[in-house]
Amino acid sequence: MPKTAAPRTQRRKYVPPSIAIPKTVCVLLVRPDGKVLMLQQDDGVYSDPGGRIERGERWDDAAGRLLLKETGVDLSQLLDIGARRIGRAYQKWSRADVQVIQVPDIPGGHQWRDPDDLVYAGKGRIFRDGSKISFRLDMNLKCAAPYIARCHPGRVSEEPLFAGEAPRA
Numbered sequence: 001m002p003k004t005a006a007p008r009t010q011r012r013k014y015v016p017p018s019i020a021i022p023k024t025v026c027v028l029l030v031r032p033d034g035k036v037l038m039l040q041q042d043d044g045v046y047s048d049p050g051g052r053i054e055r056g057e058r059w060d061d062a063a064g065r066l067l068l069k070e071t072g073v074d075l076s077q078l079l080d081i082g083a084r085r086i087g088r089a090y091q092k093w094s095r096a097d098v099q100v101i102q103v104p105d106i107p108g109g110h111q112w113r114d115p116d117d118l119v120y121a122g123k124g125r126i127f128r129d130g131s132k133i134s135f136r137l138d139m140n141l142k143c144a145a146p147y148i149a150r151c152h153p154g155r156v157s158e159e160p161l162f163a164g165e166a167p168r169a
Contacts, residue, residue: 022090022097025062026050026140029073029103030086034152035112037103038137039070046113046127047134050096059097071110078103087147091139098140100147115141115148 027049029037038046049070053062064075079085083103091098118125118133118141126132133141141148 022053022059022095024050024052024094024096025059025066026091026094026096026098026136027063027067027075028098028100028140028144028148029067029078029083029106030100030148030151031103031105031112032152033114034116034148035114036141036148037071037106038111038113038133040111041134045132045134046111046137048137048140050136050140053097059099063097063099072108073106073110075101078106086150087144089140089143089147091143093139094136096136096140098144100144100151102151115145 029049037049039049040046049067051062051066051070053059057065067073067075078101081104083101086100086102088100089098090096113127117128118138119128124133124135125138
């Protein structure tokens, strides 16, 4: 009896439609050294600023609103002092518009982490020091990796972004 489903190797890769409407927006602020602004939740897990887009709201307005609400950083002021939008990626799991913005160093007590410090451990990825990241942040970092890499062109390592092994116990 023939199989009805195509083998996994023959299935087409998912390509989001050009009219895909994101339901959420996430903002990845990246410094020129490649470190990304992350928020540490009460349980110690790192996440990225973002959330749902309200009805009738544009994605860039939602990004500015959520960034101001969660970090206290005003996106319009950042763009005035030299920040620049590097790119946008569509993350299909959360139906999110992931925006990557290169910023100069922002004063304040913000948590900047290097995505190159992420290593695989079990089913997910963690930082080398054992800190965990949210699933949403992990997925957003993976889909926006080319844009993040573009933020720090002076990177001398030929190793692919976000490579590494799990820390040994």
